[in-house]
Amino acid sequence: MEVTNVSEYQAIAKEKLPKMAYDYYASGAEDEFRPRILIDVSKIDLTTTILGFKLSMPIMIAPTAFQKMAHPEGEYATARAASSAGTIMTLSSWATSSVEEVASTGPGIRFFQLYVYKDRNVVAQLVRRAEKAGFKAIALTVDTPRLGRREADIKNRFTLPPFLTLKNFEGLNLGKMDEANDSGLASYVAGQIDRTLSWKGVITAEDTRLAIQAGAAGIIVSNHGARQLDYVPATIMALEEVVKAAQGRVPVFLDGGVRRGTDIGRPVVFSLAAEGEAGVRKVLQMLREEFELTMALSGCTSLREITRDHIVTEWDAPRARPAPRL
Template identity: 80%
Template sequence: MALSSWATSSVEEVASTGPGIRFFQLYVYKDRNVVEQLVRRAERAGFKAIALTVDTPRLGRREADIKNRFTLPPHLTLKNFEGLNLGKMDKSNDSGLASYVAGQIDRSLSWKDVKWLQTITTMPILVKGVMTAEDTRLAIQSGAAGIIVSNHGARQLDYVQATISCLEEVVKAAQGRVPVFLDGGVRRGTDVFKAMALGASGIFIGRPVVFSLAAEGELGVRKVLQMLREEFELTMALSGCRSLSEITRNHIVTENDGPRTVSRFSVHF
């Protein structure tokens, strides 16, 4: 799982729930001392990587937040910032979150900051928010250990491309030097299969977990994860794939592909 800097549970609280592979999704604050404290806490808590968020120099125009004047309810805070006077969002005429981001986030974030992060942690740095070949090459040149193809759930820039349509371009640019993950738009196990076929090393899901948590709590989350797994395994079986390594680009057709004959899959017993 990836835990956001802005989560309402701290890195220590999440780590106390038991073993697991956890990434820390980092938003870079203007005060780099705050960033350094966060990163070191995540590392001490056993997190395995930093997911550096690079698509939020400003918050997108989230009209629902503006309409609702969104802010955290009184009983919740940004737990990772308690004690730093950064844990609460002030009420605003528009969006409390937008005002918070405008006041705290460093708009000057650049590729040199990937190198800076490497000086304060041994955790690998994954760059989250890359959608082009050019940025992929720059990220790798800057020392990124992985790429997360993400459009921030399409909440940052209206009309942005779907991540699945950008994935293959990024994978080709990476040339196997670093793993490439897909984030966004995954609703079924068939979506996972398509992403794997286009070269993704792994897939992140967000809304299905949040929706199932809201509907049925922990049981709902378990159920949705099991549904995705079962759908994915069924898709593999019906495509003749006995292992992940047998999922290839030949299993799908995209709008950029020319005419082709229908493949006939082998059935293995």
């Protein structure tokens, strides 16, 4: 089948993956543009700089766990595709490939996603290993004191297949996920993740200010793909509030939510399941081309020309109300 948009990879992945693996990736607990015309958009510059690193486009790969469930090459394939596309891959700490193994795939700019474990020595070891392996930043996940109630995982009694493990935790007695009566992942999180962190987020102005006060170098507006709390706002809805609170002091990133609030990293794992590295490369290329087309139709030749004036939201003006019936 000729794949013509990112969403089609999901249907292919559903056919290829075991039900438990597909449900893990897929489950979860429209704004409009104002086009501008008659502007020369024959040359469009998508390049940007993130924390000092130049990227080919303002699109990066979000951390997504257990990628070898999708394809035997898992995180290796994703890392190579990201490097080929000139963008950043953020490796999940729950990856099925270690930071050292991903680094061995070749050059590339990579960030490492980190949960705060009860054992702070484990956290310190992970940070040191990621730094030694050449990873450039830590993306700290702070919205998971407990795992959200992922009903598909409960029904499937989700656990990692026996041939896979959490590679970054091998040798630390944290790499195995045992079977449980409901979800092995939920049991794992309950036993390992520190619940005592005093604030969560980040989809609010309050948590944005707290993160900056704590020394964060950037803010990722993320709702964890709606996998933590159902009916949480889509990230695109929360973005403006966070940007205003940041006041330009740190860069603000958007994690999924442009199409739906459940889009965290999923195009990558679905395309990985369907076509391996080639699928991830194609998804990144399609997203790039779609973004470039949107810029052209909005009359923007560079990212700095994209402004709030290009977007109209539901809260910009009250909807016209129908006349009362007499």
